[in-house]
Amino acid sequence: xxxxxxxxxxxxxxxxAIREDIDDTDIVDLQDRLSNAVNDEAVDGVVIDIxxxxxxxxxxxxxxxxxxxxxxxxxxDTYVVGMRPAVAMTLVELGMTLPEMRTALDVDQAMRxxxxxx
Amino acid sequence: xxxxxxxxxxLETAAIKTERDxxxxxxxxxRAMDAIGARAVAKARFVTAVSEVxxxxxxxxxxxxxxxxxxxxxxxxxxxxxxxxxDDVDAALKDGFSTSDSLGKGLGGAQRLAARxxxxxxxKGTTIRMASA
Numbered sequence: 479x480x481x482x483x484x485x486x487x488x489x490x491x492x493x494x495a496i497r498e499d500i501d502d503t504d505i506v507d508l509q510d511r512l513s514n515a516v517n518d519e520a521v522d523g524v525v526i527d528i529x530x531x532x533x534x535x536x537x538x539x540x541x542x543x544x545x546x547x548x549x550x551x552x553x554x555d556t557y558v559v560g561m562r563p564a565v566a567m568t569l570v571e572l573g574m575t576l577p578e579m580r581t582a583l584d585v586d587q588a589m590r591x592x593x594x595x596x
Numbered sequence: 597x598x599x600x601x602x603x604x605x606x607l608e609t610a611a612i613k614t615e616r617d618x619x620x621x622x623x624x625x626x627r628a629m630d631a632i633g634a635r636a637v638a639k640a641r642f643v644t645a646v647s648e649v650x651x652x653x654x655x656x657x658x659x660x661x662x663x664x665x666x667x668x669x670x671x672x673x674x675x676x677x678x679x680x681x682x683d684d685v686d687a688a689l690k691d692g693f694s695t696s697d698s699l700g701k702g703l704g705g706a707q708r709l710a711a712r713x714x715x716x717x718x719x720k721g722t723t724i725r726m727a728s729a
Contacts, residue, residue, distance in 0.1 A: 499619055501619040502619075532640065532643065533643045535644045535647040535648055535702075536648060563636075564636040564640035564641075567637055568640045572644070572709070574701065
């Protein structure tokens with residue numbers, strides 16, 4: 479479970495790469511690990527890379543939204559990057575537009591926006 | 597006429613007993629969509645629908661099984677549980693309805709994402725049939 483996602487700190491930003499076959503338990507664990515890491519390491523921002531995810535269903539979508547809200551409350555800018563076009567289309571059809579989630583095309587763009595926001 | 601055409605092949609049946617099995621069911625549907633050469637959007641839609649119904653069987657049905665069939669034009673999935681059934685199917689298919697903490701978009705979402713969607717429910721269990729085309 480612990481390798482369902484990797485967390486790295488790069489230039490004050492926490493990068494989270496989610497693995498393809500993450501399941502419901504893993505993503506709830508990730509929520510804990512990420513909240514603690516944001517708190518302990520005083521990061522300026524969080525970038526969650528979901529490019530490995532073939533699908534995002536209502537459960538994963540909801541957890542991603544919650545991750546973003548938690549990080550925001552802990553005063554950290556959060557971006558979700560790498561969403562596949564097919565995933566975006568499916569989420570819209572599910573009615574999950576995730577207004578609390580900020581997105582960027584890739585890690586570089588998200589890092590730039592976090593830096594500019596400072 | 598049965599939901600799954602006679603010429604369709606049964607590919608696999610996955611037991612759904614844990615959250616890990618929901619991911620297994622998803623992968624089975626994903627392989628089947630690859631096998632029929634589905635495009636990325638069609639695949640994401642159908643595999644997401646499968647994920648929703650498999651999770652529904654686990655959470656509300658106490659577990660179940662998901663059978664995957666395919667012919668050259670579509671993937672067919674039958675997800676069955678032996679749970680208490682759904683009291684009000686129309687309400688369950690409406691967004692925002694949930695008897696658990698799941699936002700309540702799951703079943704209605706699956707119905708929108710699948711090309712064909714049928715639900716049969718009784719106090720002895722619920723069966724959902726979906727086709728990708």
